Amino acid sequence: MKTARLPALQVLWRNPHMLKVRPSLSLFFLDYMRKFRVRKVGENLILHSHLPPLNSPAYSRFIREQLIEKREGPSHAQVGLTAECPQRCSYCYNRERKGQAMDSAEILAVVRELKRLGILWLGWTGGEPLLNKDIVRLTEEASDGCAVKLFTTGSTLTPGMARDLKAAGLFSVSVSLDHWKPEVHDRNRGVDGAFATALRAVEIFRNVDGLHVGVSAVLSRDMIRQGQTDEFLGFLEGLGIHEAWLSELKPSVQAFWNDSYVISEDERVGLVRLQDRYNRRNGMTVNYLGHFEGREHFGCNAGRKMIYVDAFGEVSPCVFTPMTMGNVRDRPLAQIVRDMRERFPSEESCFINKNYRSFQAHSKGAIPIAREDALEMLENVTFAPMSKFFKLYDS
Numbered sequence: 001m002k003t004a005r006l007p008a009l010q011v012l013w014r015n016p017h018m019l020k021v022r023p024s025l026s027l028f029f030l031d032y033m034r035k036f037r038v039r040k041v042g043e044n045l046i047l048h049s050h051l052p053p054l055n056s057p058a059y060s061r062f063i064r065e066q067l068i069e070k071r072e073g074p075s076h077a078q079v080g081l082t083a084e085c086p087q088r089c090s091y092c093y094n095r096e097r098k099g100q101a102m103d104s105a106e107i108l109a110v111v112r113e114l115k116r117l118g119i120l121w122l123g124w125t126g127g128e129p130l131l132n133k134d135i136v137r138l139t140e141e142a143s144d145g146c147a148v149k150l151f152t153t154g155s156t157l158t159p160g161m162a163r164d165l166k167a168a169g170l171f172s173v174s175v176s177l178d179h180w181k182p183e184v185h186d187r188n189r190g191v192d193g194a195f196a197t198a199l200r201a202v203e204i205f206r207n208v209d210g211l212h213v214g215v216s217a218v219l220s221r222d223m224i225r226q227g228q229t230d231e232f233l234g235f236l237e238g239l240g241i242h243e244a245w246l247s248e249l250k251p252s253v254q255a256f257w258n259d260s261y262v263i264s265e266d267e268r269v270g271l272v273r274l275q276d277r278y279n280r281r282n283g284m285t286v287n288y289l290g291h292f293e294g295r296e297h298f299g300c301n302a303g304r305k306m307i308y309v310d311a312f313g314e315v316s317p318c319v320f321t322p323m324t325m326g327n328v329r330d331r332p333l334a335q336i337v338r339d340m341r342e343r344f345p346s347e348e349s350c351f352i353n354k355n356y357r358s359f360q361a362h363s364k365g366a367i368p369i370a371r372e373d374a375l376e377m378l379e380n381v382t383f384a385p386m387s388k389f390f391k392l393y394d395s
C-alpha cells in the first residue's frame with residue numbers, strides 16, 4: 001500500500017486557510033489524523049473514505065465552510081439512486097421503505113440542492129445504485145466540488161462501468177461483504193452467489209487506476225462477541241483493498257428491534273481499539289463507523305451534519321434512522337433540513353442504537369415512521385452530551 005510522504009505539509013500547502021482554524025480544533029484533528037496512515041490513491045490523499053480526499057476541493061470546502069465559517073447544516077449526505085436490488089438482506093435499512101421511486105431528474109435536483117446547502121461528501125446507496133442507468137451522469141454532476149462514494153453489492157458491474165464511474169469523478173467505492181464464508185454471506189444477503197458477485201466486483205474496481213476500493217461490512221453481534229472480527233479483517237486484507245468500512249448491525253428494521261442484536265458500549269470500545277491497533281500498521285485501513293461517530297471523536301451527527309434522502313424522496317437523519325422528516329416532493333429540502341437541524345443537536349452516542357425502542361412505540365407498523373409520529377417521539381427523546389469534537393466546535 002502506498003502511503004503519502006509528508007501528508008500534513010501537502011495538505012497545508014493546498015489549504016493555507018487551515019491556519020485560520022481555531023487551535024483547539026486543529027489539535028483535535030492532528031490527534032485524530034495520527035490514528036491513520038494517509039494513503040496515496042492515484043492523485044488523492046486519503047485518510048479514510050468518510051472524509052473527502054485531503055487534497056481535494058471538497059476537503060478545502062470542509063475546512064473553510066465547516067471548521068472556519070461553521071456553516072449550519074449538513075456536510076454529508078447519502079442518496080438512494082434506486083429502490084431496486086437483487087439482494088434481500090434481512091438487516092437492510094431500506095427493506096421496509098416504500099413509495100414511488102424518484103427518477104433521475106428528481107435525483108439530480110436533490111443533489112444540486114444538497115450541494116447548495118453545503119454537502120461536500122455524498123454516498124450513493126439504494127437499493128443497488130448500479131441499477132440506476134444514469135449513475136455515471138449523476139456522478140459527474142455531483143462530483144464537482146464534492147467527494148462522491150459508492151456503496152454497492154457489485155451486481156451488474158462491468159469493467160467499463162467501473163472505469164466510467166471513476167472518470168466521472170467517483171473517488172471511493174465500498175462493496176458489501178459481511179463474512180468470509182460464502183454460505184454465510186449468501187444466506188445473510190438472501191441470494192446464492194452474492195459472495196462471488198462481491199469478490200468479482202472488488203477485482204473489477206481494483207483494476208481501475210486511482211480508485212479507492214474498500215469493502216463495507218455489517219458485523220453481527222455474534223461475530224463481535226465471538227472475537228471473530230480479527231479473522232474477518234485478515235480475510236478482507238487478503239483481498240488487496242484499501243479500506244474495510246465497518247458497521248455493527250443497526251436496529252433499523254423491525255426484525256432487529258431487540259436488545260440482543262444491539263452492541264454494548266464496551267463492545268463498541270473494543271472495536272475502536274481494534275481499529276487503532278490495525279491502523280498503526282502499514283496495511284489496509286480500518287474505518288469503523290463507531291470510531292468516527294464515537295464519543296471520543298465526532299459523535300452521532302444524524303440530522304445535523306448527516307442526512308439521508310432515500311430512493312422515494314423521504315428525508316431521514318441518517319440511513320439507519322427509520323423516520324421521515326418529510327418528502328422532497330412535498331416540502332422544500334432546505335426547509336426539511338432546517339427542521340431536522342432544530343431537532344437534532346448531535347450527541348456522543350448512536351441515536352438509533354439508543355432509541356430504537358421509541359421507534360417501536362411510535363411506528364404503528366410503518367417504516368419509515370411518519371413525520372407527525374417522529375415529531376411526537378422526538379419530544380420524549382433525551383439527547384446525550386456532545387462528542388469531544390462538538391464540545392470544542394460549539395464552545
Ligand code: SF4
Pocket residue numbers: 250293299300301302306317318319320321349350351352353
Ligand atoms: S444514528 Fe447512529 S448510525 Fe446514524 S449517524 Fe448517528 S451514530 Fe451514525
